[in-house]
Amino acid sequence: MMQDLHRVLSTYWQQFLYVLPKLLIAIVLLVVAVFIANRASALLGGRLRRRSHDPLLPDFLARLSKWAMVLLGLMVALNVLGFSGIVGSLVGAAGVSAFIVGFAFKDIAENFLAGVILAFNRPFHINDTVEIKGLIGHVEALNLRTTLMRTFDGKHIFLPNSLVLKEPLINYTRDGNLRQEFTVTVDLGPDATPDQAINIILNYLRTIPDIQQTPRAPYINLEKAGNTTADLRVYFWADSDDYRRGVLQLKSRVMQEVKQELVGAGLGVPALGQ
Missing domain, CATH: 1.10.287 (Helix Hairpins)
Known part of the structure; x- marks a missing residue:
């Protein structure tokens, strides 16, 4: 042996x-x-x-x-x-x-091929703000298998490329312009009219440099009118390159200052909404 x-x-x-x-x-x-x-x-x-x-x-x-x-x-x-x-x-x-x-390796091959399609189809660019399956954030990288997205609260999410390719994708910054809107309920009192409240808001919106004036001027629709109140829908366009600062924070500031303008003109604002 x-x-x-x-x-x-x-x-x-x-x-x-x-x-x-x-x-x-x-x-x-x-x-x-x-x-x-x-x-x-x-x-x-x-x-x-x-x-x-x-x-x-x-x-x-x-x-x-x-x-x-x-x-x-x-x-x-x-x-x-x-x-x-x-x-x-x-x-x-x-x-x-x-x-x-x-x-x-079926999933790996699928994600790799999806990454190739995304790289050439290019539904987003680096630093674009996108929404996929309810997740919103900046695109940081496209890898061979995953797409890296960073949310506004600092979380890094690695999404499989096949998921990004198959699911509906909303790009908030691709065109550089995004319309925002909100509703304001105005207490007109016995003398004021909805047109007066509309003119006050429009005059204020025209003074904000971050709000586009041409060719997309802000406008307001009267959605509901009562005996002493009116529900106004305010629309304006903003630069969406920096979605968080140029859109979300701008909208918050505009809503607060619209209320101040109306109260300063002697009108009540019982409610502000999305």
Whole structure:
């Protein structure tokens, strides 16, 4: 038995010595491929960023090229080791499909393909404010598998690219303009009319630099009129590049100051609403 064990170990050792040069060459090739992939992706990303106003697509293409070159280096290393059959199966479409399904990478492949579509379709840019499935925040990055979004309270949310592609996506900042509205209930008293309250509000809105005047001028609709009260719907357009400051905070300030203007003119404001 000891002679058989010695013969088996000796055979394995001889096989290892035979494979060792190929193994060393394969490791060197893989290390070189990773080094070239990092340098080439950085160079490609830098050139694309200089030609693009939005870093989303350049960053995605740089990552994609990096992993493509690493995969190519891995295939060359496998070929040096004599695993040409594995390389051929990976290159073939059937082999790739079997590889993905066999190792339960279906979701990863789906998210990767969705990321490619999002990178070229570009429903959003970096720092755009978007809403997906009730989640609102700034887009910070598009990775090979996930889309990174940061909410206004500082939370980082990693959304699968397939989810972002399939679900309805609301982009609040794509066009740079967004209409805001709110309702104000005015107590007119015995003498005032709804038109007087409307003119007071419009005159105030025309003095705010952050509210667009042309071609989208603010306007007001009379939604309900009682004996002494009127419900007015106020509409105005704002710059949405900075959604939180240019839209949400502006709307809050306008609502407060509209109330002050009406009270200062002798009119009551029993209610303000969305």
